[in-house]
Every structure is written in C-alpha cells, then in structure tokens.
Amino acid sequence: MTEQPAPTTTAGDPATARGEQTRQLIRDTAMRLFRERGYAQTTMRAIAQEAGVAVGNAYYYFGSKDHLIQEFYAQSQVEHRAAAQPVLDREESFGARLAGVLHAGIDVLTPSHEFAATFFKTAAEPTSPLSPFSAESSGPREAAIALFAEVLDGSTAKVDADLRPQLPELLWLAYMGVVLYWVHDRSPGQTKTRQLIDGVVPLIDRLTALSRLRVLRPVTRQVLDLIRTLRH
Amino acid sequence: MTEQPAPTTTAGDPATARGEQTRQLIRDTAMRLFRERGYAQTTMRAIAQEAGVAVGNAYYYFGSKDHLIQEFYAQSQVEHRAAAQPVLDREESFGARLAGVLHAGIDVLTPSHEFAATFFKTAAEPTSPLSPFSAESSGPREAAIALFAEVLDGSTAKVDADLRPQLPELLWLAYMGVVLYWVHDRSPGQTKTRQLIDGVVPLIDRLTALSRLRVLRPVTRQVLDLIRTLRH
DNA sequence: CGCCCTTCTTGAACGCGTTCAACTACCGAC
DNA sequence: GTCGGTAGTTGAACGCGTTCAAGAAGGGCG
Numbered sequence: 001m002t003e004q005p006a007p008t009t010t011a012g013d014p015a016t017a018r019g020e021q022t023r024q025l026i027r028d029t030a031m032r033l034f035r036e037r038g039y040a041q042t043t044m045r046a047i048a049q050e051a052g053v054a055v056g057n058a059y060y061y062f063g064s065k066d067h068l069i070q071e072f073y074a075q076s077q078v079e080h081r082a083a084a085q086p087v088l089d090r091e092e093s094f095g096a097r098l099a100g101v102l103h104a105g106i107d108v109l110t111p112s113h114e115f116a117a118t119f120f121k122t123a124a125e126p127t128s129p130l131s132p133f134s135a136e137s138s139g140p141r142e143a144a145i146a147l148f149a150e151v152l153d154g155s156t157a158k159v160d161a162d163l164r165p166q167l168p169e170l171l172w173l174a175y176m177g178v179v180l181y182w183v184h185d186r187s188p189g190q191t192k193t194r195q196l197i198d199g200v201v202p203l204i205d206r207l208t209a210l211s212r213l214r215v216l217r218p219v220t221r222q223v224l225d226l227i228r229t230l231r232h
Numbered sequence: 233m234t235e236q237p238a239p240t241t242t243a244g245d246p247a248t249a250r251g252e253q254t255r256q257l258i259r260d261t262a263m264r265l266f267r268e269r270g271y272a273q274t275t276m277r278a279i280a281q282e283a284g285v286a287v288g289n290a291y292y293y294f295g296s297k298d299h300l301i302q303e304f305y306a307q308s309q310v311e312h313r314a315a316a317q318p319v320l321d322r323e324e325s326f327g328a329r330l331a332g333v334l335h336a337g338i339d340v341l342t343p344s345h346e347f348a349a350t351f352f353k354t355a356a357e358p359t360s361p362l363s364p365f366s367a368e369s370s371g372p373r374e375a376a377i378a379l380f381a382e383v384l385d386g387s388t389a390k391v392d393a394d395l396r397p398q399l400p401e402l403l404w405l406a407y408m409g410v411v412l413y414w415v416h417d418r419s420p421g422q423t424k425t426r427q428l429i430d431g432v433v434p435l436i437d438r439l440t441a442l443s444r445l446r447v448l449r450p451v452t453r454q455v456l457d458l459i460r461t462l463r464h
Numbered sequence: 465c466g467c468c469c470t471t472c473t474t475g476a477a478c479g480c481g482t483t484c485a486a487c488t489a490c491c492g493a494c
Numbered sequence: 495g496t497c498g499g500t501a502g503t504t505g506a507a508c509g510c511g512t513t514c515a516a517g518a519a520g521g522g523c524g
Contacts, residue, residue, distance in 0.1 A: 018489090018490075018491095018501060018502070019501070019502055019503095022502080022503090043479080043480065043481080044480080044481060044482080045479090045480080045481090053503075053504090054503060054504045054505060055481090055482085055504085055505075056482090056483080056484080056503070056504060056505070057502080057503055057504075059481090059482070059483080060501090060502065060503075064481075064482075065481065065482090117357070117358050117359060118357065118359060120356060120357065120358070124352060124356030124357075125349075125350065125352065125356075126349050126352070126415055126416040126418075127349060127350060131416070133416060181462075183358050184358040184363070184365060186358075192461075192462055195458075195461050195462065196458070196462055199454075199457070199458035199461060199462075200458065202454065203451065203454055203455065203458070206451055206454070207451070210447075210451075213447070215442075215445070215447065219435065219438055219439070219442075222431075222434065222435055222438070223435065225431070226427075226428070226431035226432065226435070229424075229427050229431060230413075230424055230427065230428055230431075250471060250472070250519090250520075251471070251472060251473095254472080254473090275509080275510065275511080276510080276511060276512080277509090277510080277511090285473075285474090286473060286474045286475060287474085287475075287511090287512085288473070288474060288475070288512090288513080288514080289472080289473055289474070291511095291512070291513080292471095292472065292473075296511080296512075297511065297512090
C-alpha cells in the first residue's frame with residue numbers, strides 16, 4: 001500500500017548486497033508487529049503488507065515465520081551485551097557482576113515479555129533450529145557464554161580450579177533457567193523474576209566459594225564428572 | 233470410510249454418557265497415529281478419517297489438536313505410577329527409590345520419544361493449558377508430586393525438617409528437568425538420560441543428607457526462603 | 465404416537481503458514 | 495547496446511487447524 005521511496009542515495013555501506021534493504025525492512029516490520037500484536041496474531045500476510053512487499057518475498061529472506069524469531073534472538077543478545085557493559089566496568093565482586101548481568105538480560109527482554117512468552121514454545125522444540133541448544137543458535141549462544149566468562153574473569157572470586165572452566169557455561173544455563181522462569185512469570189512487572197535473580201545469585205556465589213571446601217570437594221567432583229559425561 | 237459397528241451390546245459401564253465411545257475412539261486413534269507418524273505429521277483430518285468420524289466431531293470432544301496431548305499426559309502419568317509400584321515395594325533407600333521412579337518415568341515415555349520431542353514445544357508455552365505448571369494440568373501434576381512424596385515417605389532417608397515438606401515438589405521439578413533433557417537427548421536409546429539419572433540421584437541423595445550439616449544450614453535456609461518467596 | 469430438548473454429528477468454509485512457477489530488475493561481458 | 499545470468503519479486507494455490515450453521519439421533523413426557 002505505502003509507496004516505498006526509491007532507494008537512491010544510500011551511499012553508506014557499499015558492501016551491502018542488493019536485497020539487504022528489503023531484508024532489513026521485512027525484519028524491522030516483523031519485530032514491530034510482533035511487539036505490537038504478539039507473535040501468533042502477526043500474520044505473514046500482515047508483515048508483507050506493512051512492509052509493502054509480497055508474501056513470498058519474506059520467504060526469500062527468511063525460511064519461515066519462526067526464523068524471524070532468530071533475528072530477535074541475535075538482536076537481544078547484542079542489546080544484552082551492551083546493557084551489561086556498565087556493570088562489567090563498575091562492579092568487581094562476582095555476585096554483583098552476575099546479578100547485574102542477569103538483570104540487564106531481563107531489562108532487555110522486558111518490553112517483549114508478552115510476545116516472548118508465546119514464541120518461547122517454538123524455542124523449546126528440540127528439532128527446531130530455534131532451540132538455544134541448536135547448531136543454528138550457536139552464534140548467539142557462544143556470545144552469551146562469553147559474556148558470563150567476562151563476569152567471572154573480571155571478578156575477584158576464588159573458584160575451584162576444575163570448576164572454573166565449566167562455570168561460564170553453567171552460568172549461561174542458569175540464565176536460561178531465569179529466562180524460562182521469566183517467561184512463565186505472571187507477576188506484575190515480572191517482579192518475581194527479579195526476586196529470583198536476587199535470591200539465586202548469593203546462592204551461586206556461596207556455592208562456588210564452598211566448592212573449595214573439603215567436605216564438598218567430593219560433591220564438586222561428582223558434579224563435574226557428570227557434566228563431562230553428559231557433554232558428548 | 234470404515235463402517236462403525238453399531239454400539240449395541242456395550243452393557244458394561246452404564247454410567248458412560250452417550251458419546252463416551254466416540255471420545256475414546258478418537259483419542260485412541262490419535263494416540264496411535266501420533267506414535268506412528270509423529271505429532272506434526274498427523275492431521276486432524278487423518279485422525280477423523282481413521283476413526284470414521286467427521287473432522288468437526290473431534291472438536292466436539294477435544295478443544296484443539298493440542299488438547300489431545302493432554303490425554304497423552306494423563307495416560308503417561310497413570311502408566312508411570314503403575315511402573316513405579318514394584319520399585320516402591322522393593323526398595324527402601326531414598327536413592328534407590330528415586331532412581332527407580334525416575335527410570336520408570338523414562339521407561340514409560342521411551343516408546344513415544346520421537347513424537348514427544350515435537351510436541352513438547354506446545355507444553356513449554358506458558359499461556360497454553362498444556363504447560364505442566366498450568367491449572368489445567370494440575371491433576372496429573374498433583375499425582376506426580378504425590379508419587380515423589382511416596383518416594384520420600386517410604387524411604388529411610390533423614391532429611392532436614394524444614395526441607396522435607398518442600399522436597400516432593402522439588403523432586404518433581406528435578407524430574408521435569410530430566411524429561412526436558414530426555415526430550416533433547418539425541419543419543420541412541422537416550423542413554424545419556426539414563427546416565428543423567430544415575431549421576432544426579434546420588435547428588436540429590438548426598439545434598440539432602442548434607443542439608444542437615446552445620447556449614448550448610450544457612451544455605452539450606454536461603455534456598456527454602458527463596459522457594460517460599462517465589463511460590464506466590 | 466408426537467413433541468421437545470439435549471446431545472451428538474456433519475462438512476463446507478475461513479484464515480493461516482508455506483511453496484513455487486513465472487516474471488522483472490539489475491549488472492558485467494562482449 | 496544487447497545479451498545472459500544472477501538476484502530479487504510476485505501472487506495464486508495447497509494443505510493445515512479450526513469454526514459453525516445446520517441437521518440427525520436419542521430419550522423423557524403427555
């Protein structure tokens with residue numbers, strides 16, 4: 001419906017391919033509609049119409065409606081990293097850094113809570129490329145794990161030597177748990193999720209510190225052995 | 233297509249309503265096709281045709297295709313309870329009982345692994361009545377938690393007094409975690425899930441025992457406080 | 465038997481995500 | 495300039511889950 005202005009004076013990134021503009025247009029339109037109407041209520045026809053293209057054109061750039069979600073992932077991850085920067089600059093203690101980064105993640109996701117809730121079902125399907133554990137999601141996942149490595153590395157925490165290399169991924173897993181809780185969180189403003197973070201961070205802090213304690217070393221070993229067994 | 237024999241001599245349960253036969257017929261046909269073809273590949277039209285009824289008739293008994301999954305839940309829960317009985321009769325130690333019940337749960341689910349994997353996405357959606365945390369699923373959920381209460385009650389385990397009342401639900405949560413892992417488990421025969429159970433049960437066993445230890449009592453309190461905060 | 469009301473059953477129709485054969489726009493090669 | 499091939503674009507068509515107005519079946523009651 002809306003006439004697209006001719007893409008004349010876009011001399012900025014000469015490296016962009018011909019269809020890059022259309023791709024971004026479709027992606028941005030989709031993200032906007034998802035946020036406005038929710039995932040299920042946003043039809044591919046509506047996205048195409050609002051973007052001023054044909055339905056099939058959207059499928060030229062994105063394999064399916066679900067694949068548009070992956071754009072949301074990637075975008076969120078970048079925003080999360082940016083939102084975490086001040087915390088990483090400011091805080092030194094492990095607990096404060098971890099809490100800050102977890103809160104930053106939820107901060108970024110909060111505006112999309114309603115729509116995120118409905119699409120997380122797609123992410124939970126193991127066969128789907130959208131699963132956070134899938135190969136297709138390895139990019140954002142690795143970046144997220146790297147973020148938690150920064151949380152650990154920049155901190156003053158003393159951690160069991162064998163646990164340390166595994167910890168970033170475990171922290172990411174904990175973050176996935178927080179997100180899972182957040183998705184189900186029906187409390188106003190998702191206050192409960194904030195309480196979960198504030199409650200679970202001191203626990204993690206305490207447990208990692210205790211991991212060096214003599215009585216707990218066998219348990220620590222047991223946990224690490226199990227993890228090694230389960231990871232291929 | 234196939235002629236349905238007239239429901240003449242069904243004098244067995246006089247309490248059953250008129251359409252109860254049709255309901256069961258549709259349910260059983262759906263379960264069979266789900267197992268044979270998978271969830272996505274089984275169309276409502278195919279279910280109706282195989283059952284010898286009209287499409288709309290299936291919707292008279294089941295609100296949606298997803299609602300047929302709930303039948304699968306309920307059925308699985310009953311089978312799980314039955315499969316767990318020998319273990320509960322035989323074993324006395326907490327660890328053996330817990331491991332046995334967890335393995336029994338996976339035993340029951342194993343024949344449906346492929347199809348379960350594709351439908352779990354529906355279960356993960358918070359707004360869906362199919363979520364194991366939803367009100368609609370409270371029946372099977374309560375039954376499952378009661379099963380883990382039996383695991384605990386019949387055992388010789390000594391558990392922190394404050395932890396004990398919370399433990400059955402926590403064990404059920406752990407079971408949900410095992411199922412989540414199982415759903416994603418691509419190892420042949422889901423061997424890894426078995427290893428997860430065998431690895432995590434001694435851990436839980438050890439931690440519940442350690443929960444009475446002086447050094448850990450503050451941590452135990454912290455955990456219990458957090459749980460109380462998050463539960464409403 | 466005839467009546468009515470509830471329960472059950474039907475299948476065409478709707479809107480959705482997705483596919484694909486056909487078409488157009490662009491650009492380097494000659 | 496024009497030719498050819500790649501990249502981009504189109505919209506009708508398909509099969510799906512779901513809905514619903516219409517009708518059939520059954521049973522209690524006069």
